[in-house]
Amino acid sequence: MEVRVEGLTKRYGRVAALEAVSIAFPSGGLTAxxxxxxxxxxxxxxxxxGFVPVDGGRVLFGGEDVTRLPPxxxxxxxxxxxxxxxxxxxxxxxxxxxxxxxxxxxAEVRARVEKVLHLVEIGHxxxxxDRRPAGLSGGQQQRVALARALVxxxxxxxxxxxxxxxxxxxRQRLRVxxxxxxxxxxxxxxxxxxxxxxxxxxADTVVLMDAGRVIQTGSPQEIYxxxxxxxxxxxxxxxxxxxxxxxxxxxxxxxxxxPYTGSVRGxxxxxxxxxxxxxxAADLPSGSGEAALRGTLEEHLFLGAVYxxxxxxxxxxxxxxxxxxxxxxxxxxxxxxxxxxxYAAPEAGE
Amino acid sequence: MGxxxxxxxxxxxxxxxxxxxxxxxxxxxxxxxxxxxxxFTQKWFWPHPFPQEMGLFYWSKVLEGxxxxxxxxxxxxxxxxxxxxxxxTVPLAYLLAxxxxxxxxxxxxxxxxxxxxxxxxxxxxxxxxxxxxNLAAKVSGVVLIHMVGxxxxxxxxxxxxxxxxxxxxxxxxxxxxxxxxxxFFTVALPLATPxxxxxxxxxxxxxxxxxxxxxxxxxxxxxxxxxxxxxxSVGYELQVASIAALILMLPGxxxxxxxxxxxxxxxxxxxxxx
Numbered sequence: 001m002e003v004r005v006e007g008l009t010k011r012y013g014r015v016a017a018l019e020a021v022s023i024a025f026p027s028g029g030l031t032a033x034x035x036x037x038x039x040x041x042x043x044x045x046x047x048x049x050g051f052v053p054v055d056g057g058r059v060l061f062g063g064e065d066v067t068r069l070p071p072x073x074x075x076x077x078x079x080x081x082x083x084x085x086x087x088x089x090x091x092x093x094x095x096x097x098x099x100x101x102x103x104x105x106x107a108e109v110r111a112r113v114e115k116v117l118h119l120v121e122i123g124h125x126x127x128x129x130d131r132r133p134a135g136l137s138g139g140q141q142q143r144v145a146l147a148r149a150l151v152x153x154x155x156x157x158x159x160x161x162x163x164x165x166x167x168x169x170x171r172q173r174l175r176v177x178x179x180x181x182x183x184x185x186x187x188x189x190x191x192x193x194x195x196x197x198x199x200x201x202x203a204d205t206v207v208l209m210d211a212g213r214v215i216q217t218g219s220p221q222e223i224y225x226x227x228x229x230x231x232x233x234x235x236x237x238x239x240x241x242x243x244x245x246x247x248x249x250x251x252x253x254x255x256x257x258x259p260y261t262g263s264v265r266g267x268x269x270x271x272x273x274x275x276x277x278x279x280x281a282a283d284l285p286s287g288s289g290e291a292a293l294r295g296t297l298e299e300h301l302f303l304g305a306v307y308x309x310x311x312x313x314x315x316x317x318x319x320x321x322x323x324x325x326x327x328x329x330x331x332x333x334x335x336x337x338x339x340x341x342x343y344a345a346p347e348a349g350e
Numbered sequence: 351m352g353x354x355x356x357x358x359x360x361x362x363x364x365x366x367x368x369x370x371x372x373x374x375x376x377x378x379x380x381x382x383x384x385x386x387x388x389x390f391t392q393k394w395f396w397p398h399p400f401p402q403e404m405g406l407f408y409w410s411k412v413l414e415g416x417x418x419x420x421x422x423x424x425x426x427x428x429x430x431x432x433x434x435x436x437x438x439t440v441p442l443a444y445l446l447a448x449x450x451x452x453x454x455x456x457x458x459x460x461x462x463x464x465x466x467x468x469x470x471x472x473x474x475x476x477x478x479x480x481x482x483x484n485l486a487a488k489v490s491g492v493v494l495i496h497m498v499g500x501x502x503x504x505x506x507x508x509x510x511x512x513x514x515x516x517x518x519x520x521x522x523x524x525x526x527x528x529x530x531x532x533x534f535f536t537v538a539l540p541l542a543t544p545x546x547x548x549x550x551x552x553x554x555x556x557x558x559x560x561x562x563x564x565x566x567x568x569x570x571x572x573x574x575x576x577x578x579x580x581x582x583s584v585g586y587e588l589q590v591a592s593i594a595a596l597i598l599m600l601p602g603x604x605x606x607x608x609x610x611x612x613x614x615x616x617x618x619x620x621x622x623x624x
Contacts, residue, residue, distance in 0.1 A: 051521055071524045078525045084518040088540045097536075098526035152526055 001062035001155050001188055002027040003048065008057035010043055010212075017043040019212040020057065025156075025205075027062075030182045030189045032203035034196060036235065040212040041192045045158050048190065050074045061155055074156075077149035081161040083141045085133035091117075091144050092129035098152035116151040120144070120181065139170040146178070150185060157182065157189040163198065175202050196236050200224055208232055230343040233271040240277075240318035242270045242293075246342060254314030258291045260342065267345035274319040276339040279309060280332045291340060297331045382599075388592035408589040417578060417594060424574035427489060428557040431496045435504045435553050440546065443508030444538065448517070458509070461502040472498075473563045480567055487571045495563040500553045507552065511545030512538065544612040551605045551612075558601055 003025040010018040017040045025031045033041040046052040048059060050071035059067045066074050077098075085094050092113055099109045117123035120143040133141050142162055149157060162178070163171045179202050182189045193199050199206050200220040208215045208223060216223060216232050227233035234241060244253040246268040251260040253270065279297070295313035306321040311333060320333055393403035446454055464472055476495055477486060485491035515538060523533040539546075561576040568577065575598045583591035 049521075049525055051525075071521070072527050072529060076525060078522065080518045080522065082516060082518055084516065084522040086519060086522075086537055086541075097523065097528075101527045101532070148522075148526070 003062075003156055003188055003190070004060040005044070005048070006058045006060065008044065008047060008059065009055050010040075010047060010052060011055055016212045018047070018054070021212070021214055023207055023214060023217065025188060025190055027188055028186050029204040030179065030191060030202060031205045031207060032191045032193055032199035033207045033209060034193060034199040034235075035209035037194055039209045041209050042160060044209070045160050045190060045192045048156065049076050049078050049158055075154055076156045076158050077152055077154035079142070079145050079149050079157070079159040079162045081164055083133070083138075083145045085141055085145055085148070087133055090130050090132060091136070094133065094144060095148045095151055098148065102152070112151055116147045119150070119184070120147045121177070122147070138166050139174055142166065142174060143177075146181065150181070150187070154187070157187045159189065159191045161193055162191075164193070164195065171198075178202060208235065227341065230269045230271060230346065233341055233343070237273045239271050239273050242313065242316055242318065243345065244268050244270055251342060253293065256293055256314065258293070262342050264342050264344050269343050269345050271341045271343065272335050272339060274308065274321045275306070277320045277333050277335045279311075279320055279322055279326045280334055291337065292332050292334045294330065294332055297326060297328045299328060300325050385592045385595050388588050389596055391589055409593060412590055412593045416573065417575070417590070417597070420573045420575045420578035421597065423489070423572060424558055427492055427496065427572075427574060428554050430493050431500055431557040432550055432554045434493070435497060435500055436546070436550060439501065439504040439508055443505055444512050444534065446505070446509045447512035458506065461505045464498050465502060469562050473566045476563070477566045486567055487569060489572055492564055492568045492572050492574075495567045496557045496560055499560060499563065500556045503552045503556060504549050507549040508542070508546060511542045511549065514545070515541045548609050548612040551609045555602055555605055559598070
């Protein structure tokens with residue numbers, strides 16, 4: 001079932017949490033809403049669930065206008081960051097809660113709870129159904145919370161940073177699990193996160209938000225490789241920003257000039273990813289099709305997979321990743337054409 | 351050989367701990383011990399350090415007489431006060447904890463008001479008022495005056511208890527289709543129960559121990575244990591007063607042990623966020 005929001009607006013006092021947001025969430029797809037904290041992504045999710053009354057706009061579930069419906073009437077199921085399992089109930093009672101509300105016969109409740117617990121791969125744990133949530137690990141608790149949400153066969157599955165309370169290893173595994181489950185059930189799912197890597201890994205569609213507005217919508221690849229603004233590029237990776245001035249045919253960064261053929265003119269921001277650039281000795285002539293900037297290498301840190309080099313360029317520090325460490329001193333940063341993005345600088349004061 | 355110093359150290363620490371426990375016990379129980387001694391005293395004249403004659407005379411006398419009646423009516427009043435307070439404050443506290451109630455601070459402050467002024471003028475004024483509406487010297491009047499004092503404990507603690515339950519737990523239920531009422535009874539109330547028990551005990555103990563208001567409003571017909579104790583001690587029946595004091599302490603001790611089990615630190619931490 002397709003979910004759509006049209007012109008959704010929500011204000012807290014004078015702060016706009018949602019500013020005329022319109023998004024279509026494709027049926028059966030997993031859409032990640034990505035953005036920094038305070039960008040309105042959680043408000044958006046909560047307004048879909050009906051917890052936040054909106055000031056304007058519409059929420060449509062498969063054509064049905066649910067904007068004025070209370071949470072009870074929406075048929076959504078939410079997975080919370082803190083799991084929100086009821087500590088005074090057993091795992092079984094937690095998962096069975098929604099089914100019992102529907103007054104299903106107890107035998108059917110039991111069968112469906114067992115089935116869903118196996119679906120989230122927790123049913124094999126001995127005596128899991130009679131345990132209290134507090135007796136389970138964080139990852140197991142979130143699996144139970146997923147089971148509780150899925151067992152009622154909701155119209156939409158809403159997930160509010162479901163993995164951010166878990167440690168990195170469990171998070172990576174559950175990420176795969178969530179995607180597998182969503183595909184197996186074929187449910188329309190909306191997943192809020194501030195973690196760009198998680199959003200890219202899990203989603204069919206990524207919606208990037210900032211300050212209550214949608215900045216960009218697209219597949220993970222589109223968002224990652226073709227960010228349409230300085231904010232998007234900055235948010236989607238370990239990126240470097242250099243301020244400069246765009247002219248016809250060239251981009252001036254301090255005293256240095258890069259070849260440039262784009263359409264931006266005037267104050268501009270040059271953005272490149274730390275992993276796209278490479279380092280060369282200072283006196284090496286730059287190859288054709290490559291842009292290069294001279295700078296001073298100050299230090300490098302070993303991050304495990306790569307060495308991260310901190311290079312001072314025209315008064316600003318940029319990061320360059322490389323497999324081998326380079327010694328401090330004068331260097332040339334090279335980036336392949338097409339891996340560098342140039343955007344008009346945001347207005348002053350922003 | 352290597353274990354010996356460890357053993358000695360252990361012994362020294364155990365001794366210190368024991369000494370500390372004895373000191374604490376002395377500070378707590380020494381004043382009480384005089385109550386115990388007095389309750390069994392039948393003859394004790396100066397300059398004798400200990401009673402010359404001891405026995406169960408006053409215990410048997412007291413347990414046959416007014417004390418039991420005072421205990422009974424005191425318990426009855428405490429139970430009524432507790433029940434009424436619960437019925438009134440559980441919904442109120444839930445509303446205050448969960449909804450943006452206008453003038454929330456003012457409402458919470460109103461309950462504190464009777465405690466903000468000296469007790470005696472407050473109760474004297476209430477007494478004249480209760481005489482006017484013909485509630486003085488009646489159990490109903492005493493119940494009312496107790497509730498004036500008890501509501502603040504109940505409202506403040508219960509609001510803190512409901513605040514300490516993460517809202518997402520209730521949202522999860524409503525999200526699955528539970529009505530607000532169903533959510534309250536299946537999620538909020540069960541989770542609040544330990545805190546509600548603690549709060550209930552506070553109210554019960556307050557009512558059982560309340561003296562000033564009971565004396566002023568209840569006299570001369572409503573007799574509770576504190577009032578009984580006061581009357582007997584001003585009549586120099588020290589033995590009877592001691593026995594009354596000891597009996598009055600019992601429910602307090604029992605309930606405080608229970609309270610300690612149910613009271614959680616996070617309730618107290620919520621007070622600042624009401």
